[in-house]
Amino acid sequence: MKKNKIIYWITTSIIVAFDALMPALTFNMPLAKEGISHLGYPDYFRIELTIFKVIGGIILILPMIKPRYKEWAYAGFGISLIAACVANWTVDGFSGNAIFPLVILGILIVSYVYYHKTKYILIREKNN
Template sequence: MKKDKVIFWSATIVIALLEGVMPALTSHTELAKQGIRQLGYPDYFGTTLVVCKIVGVLALTIPQIPPRVKEWAYAGFVFNFVFATVSHLSVNGVNALSFFPLVILGILAVSYIYYHKLSIAKNR
């Protein structure tokens, strides 16, 4: 059980840092705005995305959040990573950066799997 908690929290903290803290601190920079524009999205989309990421990270990391809300947060991040990959492939073509969201999706999958392992163990 302890190993499962360590794996869950390690994966979830990586997601929280990459998808919550980092966007919150860097979304106002010109480089971040250029990245959104390069993909063909309007500036307000970047702001909306950052707000949704922060809310999603809070849902994943606060233990008192209901399981159904956590499920929606996980689903939202899956959509985010899949569509980010499609956007990068469409605009930038096939390169390593285009597949980086899928790497983060793998870390999210670890968090999700261990979230369920822990919730099953807790309900026994």
Template sequence: MKKTKVIYWITTLLAMLTGASSAFMYFTSPKFIEGYRHLGFPDYFRIELGIAKIIGMLILLLPFIPSRIKEWAYVGFGITFISGIIAHSIVDGPGLGFVPMVPLVFLVISYIYFHKLRNA
């Protein structure tokens, strides 16, 4: 049980640090703002995604949030990371398309261990 918890928390934190922490940069970093324009997305989408990532991050990291809500946060992050892989691959080539795959792998492992903890 302890090993399961450790794996769950490490992978959840890594998924949030590598994928969701960028949400704060969407509001403050000129490089990230220009990156969104480079991908062809409008500014309002960057703001929406930043807010959604911050909310999702809180949902996954706060232990008192109900499991059913956490499930939807996992879905949202999964869609976001897969969309990032597609967008970067099409615009910048497969090399940069690989980058969002890292948080996606952490997210999948986190999700598997989330269910292991829930069913234990």
């Protein structure tokens, strides 16, 4: 059980750092603005995406949030990472910019699997 919790918290922390904290700190920098416009998105999309990523990160990292909301946050991050891969691949071809979101998606999947493993163990312990 301890191993499952450690894996869950490490992977979830990585997701929150890369996909919520970093965008929150850098969304207004020239490189971020240029990256969004380079992919063909309007500038307001950068702000919307950052707001939703920060909300999703808060939902994932706080343990008292209901599982239903965590499921939506996982789905939202998954969709945004797949969309990032497709957008980068379409505009720049298959490169590191297209692969990196898939690496983060892999970490997100591990976090999701271990979230359910830890949740199942807690439910099982309550029933015993």
